[in-house]
Amino acid sequence: MAHRAHIIACAERIFAEHGFAGATMSRIAEAAALPKANLHYYFGTKVLLYRAVLENILTLWLDDMDPITPEADPAAALAAYIAAKMAHSRNRPHASKVFAAELLHGAPELGTYLRLDLRRKVAEKSAVIEGWIARRLIAPVEPRHLFFTIWAMTQTYADFDTQMAAVLGIDKLDAGDYATGTETVIRLVLRGLGIAPAGETEVSDIMTQQRRTA
């Protein structure tokens, strides 16, 4: 139903801005231009609405890892993964913030998802990384910690955009800031894994390719 999707989109923003407890049903209703009672008609309780927002977000997250396969070129696959995560940070910053706040507070609603779905996916993709290491395609690294650092570097462009804008002395990050961030992260990771040349050409090529497929 279109109404549910509209309420979820508005609730995502309010939850991102105020946190679960700080968001109120009447503020969400106001954002959605609906009476408060309608939210309860569609979702029952505040917690159930919050869960609907989280589930809506999760569908985005896992699929980003798909380019990481044993046959793929490590540099291209990792660059594509980083670029996809950065694109989400730019296009769905509220989603990233809701997810971050949920993790910060111990993942009360998402614990099971983390221990089952996410853990399985990371185990699978870590095996791919281990294979690349064994074949000497990339330098040795603990694969799960590699994922932790990639998630951190990419999601920080959504979660902590306020801090970045303050440090950069601007009101809001623009397209150029996200491009610089994407290049910075890709270069750190690829050179950190010993799979980027000293020159800058190759990373720029990957960036261009990413922009075409986005």
Next chain:
Amino acid sequence: MAHRAHIIACAERIFAEHGFAGATMSRIAEAAALPKANLHYYFGTKVLLYRAVLENILTLWLDDMDPITPEADPAAALAAYIAAKMAHSRNRPHASKVFAAELLHGAPELGTYLRLDLRRKVAEKSAVIEGWIARRLIAPVEPRHLFFTIWAMTQTYADFDTQMAAVLGIDKLDAGDYATGTETVIRLVLRGLGIAPAGETEVSDIMTQQRRTA
């Protein structure tokens, strides 16, 4: 006064676990083993107590950057900075989480600090990085984005420890996990900047040195 410090320490944990709105004065009072009214006697309002917690945290943050000076060896200085940030993530996870939640929600209480103190400090240290690049000591990088990624990678070990434990299939991160994280981040950054050898000896040396000075 000792009472104030004790209340701030307990409040830090409750704010970290539940967020600003989700934390209640009575829960903080319970954690501090004091009647609720005493909190208001010492801090006036919930917002003022929250500000006291934040200010207490800020004193920790900025000083970590001090090893980054023009004369320092880039590899040693950056490794020391990363190790210091990782140590804070391990020893003061609640502080990191309170700070992260404040940023997530747009830094309503900390906006001025970010635009003045933090911005000035980052500008100063970015000039050091630019100097290293000009002298060909490290590969070119946008210095402020380098800081963004280092903050992200180190603070994620405090902020998202729940997610890491779930992915690793353990209850809680232990000393070995933080050590692996520190080595992973240091290697990514140093090799990403072209200042670490292919072998693993040098990073291990820095780790050992860090442990001695910690």
Next chain:
DNA sequence: GTCTATATGACGATAGAC
């Protein structure tokens, strides 16, 4: 300074008309 008891207001949720 410390505590109990309470005033005041806002929140989530629902009843019930349309």
Next chain:
DNA sequence: GTCTATCGTCATATAGAC
């Protein structure tokens, strides 16, 4: 399905005894 009016609960904050 949609909305207005309202109930019960729990939060912050304070009054006032000790």
